[in-house]
Amino acid sequence: MVETFQQTFGAPLWLAVVLASGLKVTLILVGGSLGMMFLTWYERRAIAYMQDRRGPNRVGPQGSLQPIAEAIKTMTKEDTTPLEADRVVHFLAPVVMLAATVLTFAIIPWGNLFPSDLSVGVLFFVAIGGLHTLGMLMAGWGSNNKFALLGGMRGVAQMVSYEIPQVMAVIPIVLMTGTMSMQRIVESQSGFGGLGWNVFTPVGFFAFALFFVASLAEGERTPFDIPEADSEIVAGYMTEYTGMKFAVFYLANYMTNLAICFITASIFLGGGNGPGVNELGGFLGGFLSLIYFFIKALFLFFIMVLIRATVPRLRVDQLMGFAWKFLLPLVLVNILSSALWVAIIRWDQQAQIFTQWFGAPGTADAPNFVRLGVAVAVTIMINLGALVMVMGLNNRASQARMHTTDEELALGL
Amino acid sequence: MNYIVVVIFLILSAITLVSGVMVVTVKNIIHSALWLIASFIGVAALYLLMEAEFLAVVQILVYAGAVSILVLFAIMLTRHVTGEGTRMLYERWWVALVVALVLFGAVITPTIWQQGANWDAAATAAQASITATGEGSPAGTAVASTINIGESFMREYLLPFEIASVLLLMALIGAIAIAFEERTGRRRVLTLAEEYALKQRGIVEPRDAEGAVVPSIEAEQAL
Numbered sequence: 001m002v003e004t005f006q007q008t009f010g011a012p013l014w015l016a017v018v019l020a021s022g023l024k025v026t027l028i029l030v031g032g033s034l035g036m037m038f039l040t041w042y043e044r045r046a047i048a049y050m051q052d053r054r055g056p057n058r059v060g061p062q063g064s065l066q067p068i069a070e071a072i073k074t075m076t077k078e079d080t081t082p083l084e085a086d087r088v089v090h091f092l093a094p095v096v097m098l099a100a101t102v103l104t105f106a107i108i109p110w111g112n113l114f115p116s117d118l119s120v121g122v123l124f125f126v127a128i129g130g131l132h133t134l135g136m137l138m139a140g141w142g143s144n145n146k147f148a149l150l151g152g153m154r155g156v157a158q159m160v161s162y163e164i165p166q167v168m169a170v171i172p173i174v175l176m177t178g179t180m181s182m183q184r185i186v187e188s189q190s191g192f193g194g195l196g197w198n199v200f201t202p203v204g205f206f207a208f209a210l211f212f213v214a215s216l217a218e219g220e221r222t223p224f225d226i227p228e229a230d231s232e233i234v235a236g237y238m239t240e241y242t243g244m245k246f247a248v249f250y251l252a253n254y255m256t257n258l259a260i261c262f263i264t265a266s267i268f269l270g271g272g273n274g275p276g277v278n279e280l281g282g283f284l285g286g287f288l289s290l291i292y293f294f295i296k297a298l299f300l301f302f303i304m305v306l307i308r309a310t311v312p313r314l315r316v317d318q319l320m321g322f323a324w325k326f327l328l329p330l331v332l333v334n335i336l337s338s339a340l341w342v343a344i345i346r347w348d349q350q351a352q353i354f355t356q357w358f359g360a361p362g363t364a365d366a367p368n369f370v371r372l373g374v375a376v377a378v379t380i381m382i383n384l385g386a387l388v389m390v391m392g393l394n395n396r397a398s399q400a401r402m403h404t405t406d407e408e409l410a411l412g413l
Numbered sequence: 414m415n416y417i418v419v420v421i422f423l424i425l426s427a428i429t430l431v432s433g434v435m436v437v438t439v440k441n442i443i444h445s446a447l448w449l450i451a452s453f454i455g456v457a458a459l460y461l462l463m464e465a466e467f468l469a470v471v472q473i474l475v476y477a478g479a480v481s482i483l484v485l486f487a488i489m490l491t492r493h494v495t496g497e498g499t500r501m502l503y504e505r506w507w508v509a510l511v512v513a514l515v516l517f518g519a520v521i522t523p524t525i526w527q528q529g530a531n532w533d534a535a536a537t538a539a540q541a542s543i544t545a546t547g548e549g550s551p552a553g554t555a556v557a558s559t560i561n562i563g564e565s566f567m568r569e570y571l572l573p574f575e576i577a578s579v580l581l582l583m584a585l586i587g588a589i590a591i592a593f594e595e596r597t598g599r600r601r602v603l604t605l606a607e608e609y610a611l612k613q614r615g616i617v618e619p620r621d622a623e624g625a626v627v628p629s630i631e632a633e634q635a636l
Contacts, residue, residue: 130478
């Protein structure tokens with residue numbers, strides 16, 4: 001893009017860089033906000049049909065202009081700040097939250113278009129997600145309201161716990177592709193006629209499931225919407241916000257969910273890769289890849305809505321137990337089996353016994369199916385074994401709790 | 414292009430330094446923690462300016478995202494939530510100032526001692542390679558990539574790395590031990606439904622966390 005500005009318009013280098021960056025940032029901001037508007041409408045309609053209702057259907061065709069009506073409504077509302085609140089922190093909290101969310105959009109690969117190719121893209125996404133927590137804590141504390149503070153505290157505990165499985169779930173993919181750059185992770189999945197997605201390997205599938213669940217908690221989706229549990233603590237950390245500030249929290253929330261869908265689609269579902277993209281090539285191929293990318297991301301969002309309509313909210317202790325006793329062991333085992341996967345598929349000089357047993361490692365054009373088969377079998381065995389074991393352990397603990405006798409209960413054991 | 418980098422560097426270091434000063438001068442302890450986060454992010458931006466992307470992201474992930482959040486969390490759990498002004502400047506502030514200056518000097522002096530003579534040469538080399546290649550990190554001052562960092566952890570600095578890991582593991586086990594001990598000594602508090610079910614069946618009185626018999630709800634209401 002920088003070259004285009006330089007060659008076509010004859011702009012000096014610094015101007016070209018500024019213009020290109022400005023254009024990218026504008027596109028991302030507008031795209032993110034429009035995406036959020038679509039998502040709010042889509043989620044309400046979809047969840048309404050799942051609950052045998054209609055959902056918003058009056059403003060515009062099928063109610064599709066409802067988000068605009070709501071934006072106008074929130075803008076005209078009064079913006080209040082509690083008298084005893086810490087005014088600066090109270091004001092900055094939504095700003096921090098939105099800034100953290102918008103920053104994550106910098107590394108999302110739109111099909112075959114990459115706004116910026118950071119060499120540590122995946123890590124960047126998780127690190128910036130951590131700043132989200134800061135906004136939550138600032139809102140909770142700055143409002144000087146006990147419900148807001150409770151929500152903020154719950155939010156921090158949840159985010160700090162679920163960040164760990166989220167980061168660790170990506171490590172298998174980093175091991176398999178040998179890079180943390182989003183661009184190269186997406187490119188590495190273009191094998192097998194555009195269907196060499198990470199999710200089709202056993203390790204990748206496990207990582208996908210674990211990452212998506214941990215991300216649901218990071219994005220405060222419903223089974224994990226503890227920080228804003230409206231039946232328990234009013235609206236959590238946003239209790240004291242009105243008008244546009246409240247809308248900014250909402251915007252940040254939905255944009256985070258959108259970013260999670262995009263990132264999951266890029267890391268595990270092949271991003272813009274699909275049948276026909278490489279064959280078409282050029283502009284048409286790029287357009288097709290964009291369409292594939294959006295279909296995958298929207299599919300993931302549909303799953304999010306489905307989960308929201310199905311699963312009730314967890315209790316706080318259940319939430320913590322799920323992160324530390326269920327997700328974390330499985331994620332650790334998955335890292336181990338991904339290391340085995342890489343060794344079995346790729347090692348040649350490092351372990352010559354593998355070459356003796358299974359033949360030379362395959363190339364991109366001619367994969368070694370013996371090695372592939374052995375790797376699939378081994379990793380499936382390890383991962384399923386770990387899953388059964390962890391589930392059994394957790395189940396035993398909960399069974400023991402359920403079968404407490406009355407005498408034990410009375411003694412408070 | 415180079416002037417822009419210098420200007421950005423000056424802005425970023427000003428942000429970092431000002432927030433660092435605010436950390437120790439602001440009266441409200443929560444504000445002080447928030448300024449600390451601003452300072453961490455400023456340092457991360459400086460790393461980014463040096464094209465050390467991995468270091469910058471880890472700085473945000475570990476310091477701005479985890480350490481300072483835990484600091485804030487701990488402050489909020491232990492202090493008065495209203496955050497009344499606490500005086501941060503005591504009479505012997507100059508001792509702290511001297512200690513800080515000595516530590517800073519201990520870090521900066523060897524660097525200047527060793528590299529001071531090379532500054533002009535390094536600057537000209539950087540200029541020459543920038544004009545030659547147009548962009549990218551100048552030759553001879555290549556920034557350590559993620560792979561370099563990983564390899565030096567696993568080879569050159571394996572022992573310090575492992576010792577740090579063992580230290581963290583000890584902290585983890587210690588925390589679990591403390592929490593577990595406290596937990597086993599504590600009784601389970603019954604829910605209202607459990608309490609009610611027990612009373613329905615006329616079984617022993619329910620007890621609270623300390624082991625004292627909980628008065629029944631009717632008895633409390635009668636009082």
